[in-house]
Amino acid sequence: MAHTATAADTHHDAHAHEHHGPQGILKYLWSTDHKMIAMQYLFTGIAMGLIGAYMAYVFRMQTAFPGVNVPGFGQVSPGEYNSLITNHGTIMIFWVAMPVLVAAFGNFLIPLMIGADDMVFPRINRLSYQVFLLSAIVLIVSFFVPGGGFGGAWTAYPPLSAVAEYNQTNLGSSLWLLAVALEFVAFLLGGINFITTLMNSRAPGMRAYDIPLVCWMIVIASILFMLSVGPLIAGAVMLFFDQTLGTGFYDPARGGDPVLWQHLFWFFGHPEVYVVLLPAIGITIDVIATFARKKVFGYKLMLYTTVATGVLSFFVWAHHQFIAGIDPRMANVFTITTLLISVPIAELCFVIIATLYGGSIRLTTPMLWALAFMAEFLIGGVTGIFLGASGADIYFHDTYFVLAHFHYTFFPIAIIGTFAAFTYWFPKMFGRMMNDTLGKIHFWGTIIPFNIIFIPLFVLGIGGEHRRIYNYEHFPELAGEGMFMLRQIATVALLVMLIFQVVFFYNCYVSWKKGEKAGKNPWKANTLEWTTESPPPHGNWPEGLPNVYRGPYEYGHPDRKEDYWPQNQPS
Amino acid sequence: MSAGSVAYQMEQRPEPVRRAPLVSSGLLGMLIFIFAEVMFFAGLISAHTIVRAQTAGALWPPYGQPRLPVEQTAVNTAALLVSGIVLLLSWFAFRREPSSARIPLALSILLGGFFVYAQGTEWVALLGEGLTMQSSTYGGFFYLIVGTHALHAVGALAALGWAWARLNKGLLTETQLATVAAFWYFVVLVWPVLYIQVYL
Numbered sequence: 001m002a003h004t005a006t007a008a009d010t011h012h013d014a015h016a017h018e019h020h021g022p023q024g025i026l027k028y029l030w031s032t033d034h035k036m037i038a039m040q041y042l043f044t045g046i047a048m049g050l051i052g053a054y055m056a057y058v059f060r061m062q063t064a065f066p067g068v069n070v071p072g073f074g075q076v077s078p079g080e081y082n083s084l085i086t087n088h089g090t091i092m093i094f095w096v097a098m099p100v101l102v103a104a105f106g107n108f109l110i111p112l113m114i115g116a117d118d119m120v121f122p123r124i125n126r127l128s129y130q131v132f133l134l135s136a137i138v139l140i141v142s143f144f145v146p147g148g149g150f151g152g153a154w155t156a157y158p159p160l161s162a163v164a165e166y167n168q169t170n171l172g173s174s175l176w177l178l179a180v181a182l183e184f185v186a187f188l189l190g191g192i193n194f195i196t197t198l199m200n201s202r203a204p205g206m207r208a209y210d211i212p213l214v215c216w217m218i219v220i221a222s223i224l225f226m227l228s229v230g231p232l233i234a235g236a237v238m239l240f241f242d243q244t245l246g247t248g249f250y251d252p253a254r255g256g257d258p259v260l261w262q263h264l265f266w267f268f269g270h271p272e273v274y275v276v277l278l279p280a281i282g283i284t285i286d287v288i289a290t291f292a293r294k295k296v297f298g299y300k301l302m303l304y305t306t307v308a309t310g311v312l313s314f315f316v317w318a319h320h321q322f323i324a325g326i327d328p329r330m331a332n333v334f335t336i337t338t339l340l341i342s343v344p345i346a347e348l349c350f351v352i353i354a355t356l357y358g359g360s361i362r363l364t365t366p367m368l369w370a371l372a373f374m375a376e377f378l379i380g381g382v383t384g385i386f387l388g389a390s391g392a393d394i395y396f397h398d399t400y401f402v403l404a405h406f407h408y409t410f411f412p413i414a415i416i417g418t419f420a421a422f423t424y425w426f427p428k429m430f431g432r433m434m435n436d437t438l439g440k441i442h443f444w445g446t447i448i449p450f451n452i453i454f455i456p457l458f459v460l461g462i463g464g465e466h467r468r469i470y471n472y473e474h475f476p477e478l479a480g481e482g483m484f485m486l487r488q489i490a491t492v493a494l495l496v497m498l499i500f501q502v503v504f505f506y507n508c509y510v511s512w513k514k515g516e517k518a519g520k521n522p523w524k525a526n527t528l529e530w531t532t533e534s535p536p537p538h539g540n541w542p543e544g545l546p547n548v549y550r551g552p553y554e555y556g557h558p559d560r561k562e563d564y565w566p567q568n569q570p571s
Numbered sequence: 572m573s574a575g576s577v578a579y580q581m582e583q584r585p586e587p588v589r590r591a592p593l594v595s596s597g598l599l600g601m602l603i604f605i606f607a608e609v610m611f612f613a614g615l616i617s618a619h620t621i622v623r624a625q626t627a628g629a630l631w632p633p634y635g636q637p638r639l640p641v642e643q644t645a646v647n648t649a650a651l652l653v654s655g656i657v658l659l660l661s662w663f664a665f666r667r668e669p670s671s672a673r674i675p676l677a678l679s680i681l682l683g684g685f686f687v688y689a690q691g692t693e694w695v696a697l698l699g700e701g702l703t704m705q706s707s708t709y710g711g712f713f714y715l716i717v718g719t720h721a722l723h724a725v726g727a728l729a730a731l732g733w734a735w736a737r738l739n740k741g742l743l744t745e746t747q748l749a750t751v752a753a754f755w756y757f758v759v760l761v762w763p764v765l766y767i768q769v770y771l
Contacts, residue, residue: 120596188607192600200596205587226607231614238618238715247704247711249618255626255633255708260618267614547587 029130032122033538038108039429040129042422044136045100051140052091053498059084064484064491066471078470079168082151085468087143089154090176094183095136097276097414102225103132103187105279105421106194106218108429112529113212115203115546115568117539120196128189135182142175150176153468155265158250158258162242174243181236184229191222203528203568205548209299210567212527212552216303217282221275224310228271235264259324266317273409274313278306280377280417281348284370287424288352290525291367292359293563295553302351309344316341322390323397331390338388345381349374360556360563364523365439369420372447373412380408383458398468401461404454411450419446419504426508427522431534432515438507445500452493456486524564527552531568597750605757608723612761615719616768619712626708633707637700639770640693647689648766654682655759658731658752665738665748672748673738680731683755687724690717716769720762727751727758 028036054072061068062076069075076084107125111118119125143149150173152161164170198211198219238249239261248254250261289296296302318326318334352374361367383405386392396402419442426434465478472478472487521530528548532541546568554565594602623631632638661675694714702710730751737743 121600124600188604192603195603196596196600199594199599200592202590203587204589205584226603227610230607230610230612231617234611234614234618237719238711241704241711241715245704247715248708249622249711249715255622257622257625260621263621264614264618549584549587 030126032118032126034107034111034119034122034125035429035536037125037129038104038106041099041104041107041132044133045096045104048091048095048099048136052088052096053501055084055088055091056494057498059088060491060494062470063472064487066473076470079148079151081470082153082468083143083149083169083172086151086153087139087149087176090180091139092410092414093154093272093276094180095139097410098183098187099132100418101276101279101283101414101421102218102221103128103190105214105283105425106190106222108425109212109529110194110197110215110218111201112428112532112536112540113215113527113552114198114201114206115528115541115548116197116201117541117545119193120201121193124189125193128186128193131182131189132186135179135186138175138182139179142172142179145171145175147172155269156239156261157265158239158242158261162239162250164243170243174240177236177240177243181233181240184233187225188229191225194219194222195226203546203548206567209303210548210551212282212286213296213299213302214279214282214286217278217306220306220310221278224271224278224313225275228268228275228314231264232268235261259321259326262321262324263317266320267314269320270317271310271313274309276413277409278309280373280413280420281306283417283421283424284373285352285355286527287366287370287420288355289553289555290424290523291362291364291370292356293362293555294355294359295555296351297354297357298351299551299553302348305344305347305351309341309348312337312341312344316388319388319390319393322393328390335388335390339385342381342385342388349378349381364423365434365436365443366420366424368440368443369416369423372443373416373420376408376416376447376450377412380405380410380412383408396461398466399461400457400465400467403467404457404461407454407457411454415446415450419443424523425529426511427518428529428534428536430512430515431518432511433518433522434511434515435507438503438510442500442503442507445503446497449493449497449500453490453497456490460486521566524562526554526564526566528567531566595746595749597746598753601750601753605753608757609761612716612719612765615712615716616764619716619768622708622712632709635701636707636709637697637702639713640696641770643689643693644766644770647686647693648762650682650689651686651759651762654679654686655756657682658755658759662748662752665743665745669738669741669743673735676731676735676738679755680728680735683724683728683731683758687721687728690721713769716765720758720765723758723761727755731755 028040031037058070058073058076059081061070061073062081067075107119110116147169150156150161150167150169152167152169152173156173156177160166161173164173167173198215202211238247241247242249242251242256248256250256250258252258285296285302315337316334318330319338322331322334383401387396387402387405423434423439426432460483463478463483465472465483469475469478472483518534520532520534522534523530528546529536531546547570548567549570550565550567552567554567556563557565592599626633657675658679661672661679664675665672694717697713702713704711704714734743734748734751737747
């Protein structure tokens with residue numbers, strides 16, 4: 001392990017030695033190479049995503065066809081249903097969106113895009129993944145302990161989450177909380193690395209405004225995470241003590257306050273939305289600039305807007321609690337801040353549209369994903385306005401309208417954004433091009449069913465369908481034939497979407513084995529990761545780290561024969 | 572640069588050179604971590620404030636719960652603050668001549684150790700008087716906040732001990748000392764806030 005020094009410069013010197021570090025299977029578990037750690041995060045995230053998708057399949061079957069014997073699961077009991085919806089949410093946010101968008105692409109892209117040979121703290125990076133893996137294992141174990149997995153919803157509101165007599169999952173809820181806490185430790189370690197690396201390890205000549213926006217976005221997301229996660233950890237410790245030691249922090253009978261948890265949770269929970277949103281927007285803008293062959297319209301505007309979004313995101317959390325009994329005057333304040341935050345987000349959309357305007361657009365698979373991200377996320381954003389207004393939210397709260405709304409934000413972020421990034425950087429990660437036809441089949445096979453799943457849920461939500469209900473047959477006003485038909489449409493669309501994911505995995509396998517060799521720069525892009533081999537060797541640029549002479553988006557310069565101008569070319 | 576419009580004129584840049592970092596990576600990483608920690612304690616303090624403000628009849632401590640040893644803890648607080656000052660002295664000493672930092676660094680660790688020990692004895696006494704985590708939210712928050720701080724103090728003291736051992740071997744670098752010291756300053760400086768919040 002001679003090469004794993006903590007300081008960047010000593011690490012750099014050690015790359016002169018070719019063979020070092022553990023070999024064999026340990027190479028994958030014990031590596032400090034940022035690309036290897038990125039792959040670990042990526043594959044763990046995909047595996048967890050499959051588990052989360054399986055859960056969605058099971059509980060959607062129960063919702064649409066109550067009492068059905070679900071193929072591959074069997075009868076769903078109410079407790080299992082609660083556990084499935086809880087862990088579906090937890091997994092998709094904390095074990096899919098976060099590790100893939102922030103950790104995997106952050107680890108892969110930041111050093112490559114800023115021209116560094118590795119992260120500043122490679123060993124902390126390795127520890128980060130190991131803690132993350134442990135957290136995933138703890139979460140999976142929690143499904144199989146006596147009593148089953150935690151079923152108190154991913155927001156874990158006390159007293160349901162705190163008192164074992166209520167939730168009936170004594171061990172499951174503690175393990176769930178422990179897993180989430182471990183996961184936060186992993187991302188704290190990762191985030192420290194991202195921020196420090198971006199600050200201290202940039203290539204010679206790379207100024208703040210020469211950093212590709214996706215790196216900025218991931219780092220700003222890390223800063224948001226750092227600032228917001230503390231109160232939640234404090235709240236989680238208190239919840240853990242309530243569960244295990246019998247304290248009364250959230251027990252009103254003993255002087256505690258259950259709404260306190262909601263404040264601590266959402267003070268983190270809302271910035272968390274932006275923690276995953278910003279990397280997805282960064283990915284989108286990078287992909288769009290490359291395939292529109294045009295300079296990003298308003299690089300600085302985009303950056304400042306992102307910072308403004310980040311700042312505002314700390315002042316909106318109580319819009320999740322409009323019906324939790326908060327003072328209506330407070331609700332007014334939070335309505336205003338919530339509606340305000342749509343201004344910077346709209347600005348980001350306009351920047352992307354202005355970048356597209358007049359470009360010579362190439363509709364490759366990653367470009368389709370990036371455009372779809374914009375289109376679908378916009379629906380999520382616009383429906384959010386209804387929920388941000390406290391008056392309308394009194395009706396919409398906890399209905400399927402909310403559910404459809406945040407799936408229209410999280411699905412574009414976590415799934416569409418990930419596919420955009422994955423298909424765009426696949427040639428760099430694996431050295432081969434992906435099959436474009438299969439990619440487009442997969443794209444349409446995902447996007448069309450996605451809309452067919454969630455548009456009916458908006459309708460159901462407006463019709464008053466509440467979330468987290470095991471069997472709607474028990475509620476006559478929600479059990480009409482029309483409502484069940486909408487539920488079944490959504491469930492069938494989900495099945496179609498899941499089947500089309502087979503195309504994606506087949507495409508990955510075929511392209512990885514037999515795909516066309518990508519070469520260094522298949523997309524003719526400017527940023528630094530395209531100036532090294534595909535896949536990049538250990539140390540990223542063995543012949544010497546690159547210098548930077550200009551910004552990352554110099555496409556279509558009129559004085560040049562070629563329409564791109566890599567950042568590392570002197571002229 | 573003939574056909575280029577004004578918008579496309581590129582600025583002339585000097586040859587790229589590798590910049591020296593403004594803050595060394597180790598210290599920067601620690602500062603980011605401390606930011607997260609500040610927010611963590613802010614969460615605890617706000618939770619404590621809310622629950623305290625909602626207590627029926629503003630009876631704090633609640634009926635039947637012991638009063639906290641404010642005076643004894645004031646002495647402990649002073650010891651902790653002095654430890655921080657001594658650590659600052661050891662930093663200046665280290666800058667002059669590394670080996671001369673040995674005694675002030677050791678003194679700082681001892682003062683910090685005294686603080687943790689004194690707080691521990693205080694806990695034992697309070698437990699004997701019937702203040703437990705389960706007895707009331709008053710007790711729960713007391714042990715939660717003070718205990719969390721104590722864990723941080725123990726961790727920081729271990730880091731300082733590591734620095735002291737490296738100093739004796741002549742291996743300690745300035746960045747390492749600054750990184751470890753930054754964490755101890757955090758532990759020292761957050762304590763008066765917690766003291767005022769919890770004890771007064």
